Amino acid sequence: MKICVFGAGAIGGYMGVKLADAGADVSLVARGPHLAAMQTNGLRLIEETGETTVQVTASDDPAALGQQDYVIVTLKAHSVPPVVDKMQPLIGPNTTIVSGVNGVPWWYFHKLGGDLDGTRLASVDPGDAQWNGFGPDNVLGCVVYPAAEVIEPGVIKHIEGNRFSLGEPDGTKSERALALSKVLSAAGLKAPVRPRIRDEIWVKLWGNLSFNPISALTHATLDVLCTDPGTRAVARGMMVEAQEIAEKLGVKFPIDVDRRIDGGAAVGAHRTSMWQDLDQGRPMEIDALVTSVQELGRLTDTPTPTIDTVLALVQLRGKSAGLY
Numbered sequence: 001m002k003i004c005v006f007g008a009g010a011i012g013g014y015m016g017v018k019l020a021d022a023g024a025d026v027s028l029v030a031r032g033p034h035l036a037a038m039q040t041n042g043l044r045l046i047e048e049t050g051e052t053t054v055q056v057t058a059s060d061d062p063a064a065l066g067q068q069d070y071v072i073v074t075l076k077a078h079s080v081p082p083v084v085d086k087m088q089p090l091i092g093p094n095t096t097i098v099s100g101v102n103g104v105p106w107w108y109f110h111k112l113g114g115d116l117d118g119t120r121l122a123s124v125d126p127g128d129a130q131w132n133g134f135g136p137d138n139v140l141g142c143v144v145y146p147a148a149e150v151i152e153p154g155v156i157k158h159i160e161g162n163r164f165s166l167g168e169p170d171g172t173k174s175e176r177a178l179a180l181s182k183v184l185s186a187a188g189l190k191a192p193v194r195p196r197i198r199d200e201i202w203v204k205l206w207g208n209l210s211f212n213p214i215s216a217l218t219h220a221t222l223d224v225l226c227t228d229p230g231t232r233a234v235a236r237g238m239m240v241e242a243q244e245i246a247e248k249l250g251v252k253f254p255i256d257v258d259r260r261i262d263g264g265a266a267v268g269a270h271r272t273s274m275w276q277d278l279d280q281g282r283p284m285e286i287d288a289l290v291t292s293v294q295e296l297g298r299l300t301d302t303p304t305p306t307i308d309t310v311l312a313l314v315q316l317r318g319k320s321a322g323l324y
Helices: 010-021 032-041 081-090 126-133 175-186 197-218 229-248 257-267 273-280 286-299 305-320
Strands: 002-006 025-029 043-047 050-054 057-059 068-073 091-099 139-144 147-152 155-160 164-167
Touching (some): 002 010, 002 081, 010 043, 010 155, 032 057, 091 175, 139 175, 197 229, 197 257, 197 273, 197 286, 229 257, 229 286, 273 305, 286 305
Parallel strands (some): 025 057, 068 091
Antiparallel strands (some): 043 050
16 A cells, blocks of 8 residues: 655654554655755654654655555645646546645535535635546545644654544545555554544634634634633634534534633643744635635525634735735
């Protein structure tokens, strides 16, 4: 089984080290100093239990790696459409694209059933680049839970979590999902195959939708954002609107809004990824996390006044910084 991790930054690099250390046939696509360090010194992973360094096959040229059985995409959502053409040498007639990207996925309405079945989302897949370039029948959903960071080129620090939930758009436990789950499990990662992967997508998105833009606007860490009465009320308003949208689409939430916010507070003095991107001058992941939910609100005739307000503010903040 040949596996390529496309976007071997913090999460992709973490997965890559675990797979390579377990003997999997894995290659990584990365770029810049991080790639150069991997090629020269290998890829090092720092965990609580110790450190692991592996020699990896890594390149910035997918054509050098050849066709794969699985291509695991761990880029940020806005980075994927521009590289779909570049990824084509990795994709053969039986290749599975594993979509490990935050936010509402481009394939969300594939095999969902109902009136919106097959709907395409302009906010996360402009010009249908992924729908046409990958093909929705070739996709396997993945909800990424670990937290990690690149602390220097070629060095990944794992912070917490090791679960990558997998799920087919139609909810079946397919052979391709079970086979990948087995390989990830052998590498010490949790990889359950879920019949309702969209439920997990929404529980994670619930926090990303609200906590990320509010923290980017206020520079409040999660513990503060989730306990200050004002910002908690704004986050809650966004989440209630999102829940109404999701439930219209058939999603079942295993917890309520206040427990989800309390879970965010329990993480502690954490800076969200959107705030980090703003501080570090990287493009902000606004569309996949927030604009996409607004688009779903329009599709389901659901008013989203709180989401609309926060989205307008964070879009302008991103534009002002040249990051959106």
